Amino acid sequence: MTYRIEPAAERFSDLEDLFGTSGAFSGCWCMWNRQTNAEFQEQNYEPNRESLRANLAEGHEFGILAFDGETPVGWAALAPRGEYSRLSRSPVTKPVDDTEVWSVTCFVVRKGNRGQGVARALLAGAEQRARELGAAVLEGYPVAPDGDLVDTEAWHGLESMFVDAGFTEVARRKPRRPMYRKTL
Structure with missing residues (x-):
């Protein structure tokens, strides 16, 4: 199946449709990697929703959406790594060097569309979107399943989709959490 990919800016109603009232998971609204634990606890649900809405309305690059016809079926968070403060604080995702990279940090796929290539299309x-915006390197932080994987673990993306897309492993600080890069 082929999916249409669009920048999420100015498409908040589609994002709301995809994320539902929970903001994809636990009121996140894809703000987890942009906040400290304390900020996330204070701002989850409605404050996170409003923050994402305001940023998209202002044209900030927060991610992309996948559509099947007119229905939003997937989301990927995408921005320069520096916008994700949590990445630098995490022992798993801290930078391996000083390379300027863009990061793809989160994948959300509508429940009825999982297993149909949406995350790979995203x-x-x-x-493509990172390249259009001038990025030279794209980095991701997938999960490497070692058995059964629950849906709430897959939001990082799966290692196999990064390997299949030609990304190269640059670090693995925990057995199930590699870091991958691709020169664009």
């Missing part, structure tokens, strides 16, 4: 779309 990763390809993230590459």
